Amino acid sequence: VIRMPLSERKLIERIRRSARGGEGVVTGIGDDCAVLRIPSGHEMLVTTDFSIENVHFRRDWHPPELVGWRCLTRGLSDIAAMGGEPLAAFLSLAIASDVPQQWVSRFLKGLLKLAKKFNVPLAGGDTAQSKGGIQADIIVVGSVPEGKAILRSGAKPGDQIYVTGKLGAASAILKNLQQSELSKSKQSRAKRVPVPIIRQLRPLPRLEIGQWLRERRMASAMIDLSDGLSTDLDHLCEESHVGAEIEAEGIPRARLGSAKSRSAKNPVALEFALHGGDDYELLFTSTAELPSKVAGVQVTRIGRITKTLGMRLLGDDKAQRLKAGGWEHFTKQE
């Protein structure tokens, strides 16, 4: 109804100049569709993920490069969770008229930096005017040898549960930002988390370890940690029709440096590692005993799959029922 052909066109031109063809991209930006070639004997993977201003990020908190980087991470992490290889990315970007061109340039810079790191061409997308704020939808297309995708539905009772990396950094930092904003509004001294710490939040999608697990048929089920451990484990259990026991002490917690003394790093509270989202690590199940490091990334056993449905969190001397996004104390020990 209301259109901005000129600035849309500028945006397309900018993306087009930044985008590079890859070997799988026959025709990229500039036609009705992109044309891609899938390696023979492979199936195709497709994933889409929104990054929405004031839902997934805030312009006053997150540097635009970080928003762009994390936007693409969301898609690549889903490809990693299938054991797949990314082939091309597509970006649908809606921008309100009050968003500075500079913001868009820096957003694209961050996105393309990660794309280059994993050799993923930006092969198309759409641009539009938004009636408020920024909405980005990232689509990543990948491939996996036929029948070899690692699904959420393959976990069996007795399988061990593993996670890559360390958990809880993203949500702990967000909480800090929210609290410092609250204290600011109460006229007390603002405790903004310094930009260097925000800049640490550049999650690397775990593509290499996903492929490593797929090639060795070492994972019976896998999911990426985008919603938080408890929620994503719940998804995996639901799809596999199993339950799970998690050892609280076993969960690898991220350590954050404080603003004053960068050397003193404290692990985040358990609730962030357990329920916080946006870590983009992998959660997988396996009958095998995994090495503690794969492709340079820490791998930690955190529990096991059970026949009994539901999730339980095992502590020092008690068990709690674990629910997606929160947990309830049992009245008696189990």
Next chain:
Amino acid sequence: VIRMPLSERKLIERIRRSARGGEGVVTGIGDDCAVLRIPSGHEMLVTTDFSIENVHFRRDWHPPELVGWRCLTRGLSDIAAMGGEPLAAFLSLAIASDVPQQWVSRFLKGLLKLAKKFNVPLAGGDTAQSKGGIQADIIVVGSVPEGKAILRSGAKPGDQIYVTGKLGAASAILKNLQQSELSKSKQSRAKRVPVPIIRQLRPLPRLEIGQWLRERRMASAMIDLSDGLSTDLDHLCEESHVGAEIEAEGIPRARLGSAKSRSAKNPVALEFALHGGDDYELLFTSTAELPSKVAGVQVTRIGRITKTLGMRLLGDDKAQRLKAGGWEHFTKQE
């Protein structure tokens, strides 16, 4: 930052229940990625298109079923413009908290009705909270035999230019709606375009004719008419490094029934057929003489490709320079 896991989950469940697997969909909604099988010897097509409230539609004007239908049309029409076959659709949907559930149900109903018509499974997507209004991004994946996609870049001087169907209905009706709103705000009698006419606006993506042209190698270049004839022809000329001459009288104009006498149908003004968007017909070039009807759809020759760059509109006794989205009168005849 702020999440609505419960209602998002409800939405996913609703989409999941509505969605059906297709023969190409190995794994659909419910995993990190969808897994698709591409027919052997085929390349993959990917297209993404936003449908944004108050940009592409208005909630007070467009019935939700129509918004859903047109949302998917945008994607399928791009597949048609490559001569391809759709394989699966993905929907990323962001909804503000004040949007009634009923609106979402009716939107999905319209989208899935068109999906069923063309046997395209809804195989995944994303859902999110929006901070205002509705943003939908449709992704359609299709396939085409290797090397056979009809691109925008293949037009040669001397090729004839054709369009399918009739043009200008969507933009003419929008103009009516805008004018009746203006007159309404001036306290004069509102002239709302009646719902039956809006309901006529259910464009059918021209998949069959696109495939017909590709199978017979009859089209040298093709694009779908989403931005308007003058703008889309300009895109095609730019990609093919050619110019074009269009005969004003030759452009097939849509006829709209008036509210009072549905029998008296008048063709829309030339400017709507020439510059109005959202028709979702195909524009293609060919050295062949096409039949006047293909797959039940009218095919009309409207001009020819020229070596001289730029577009010209030929009238009764004069030629005008034709520009994307508007035209300028020449001071002298050519």
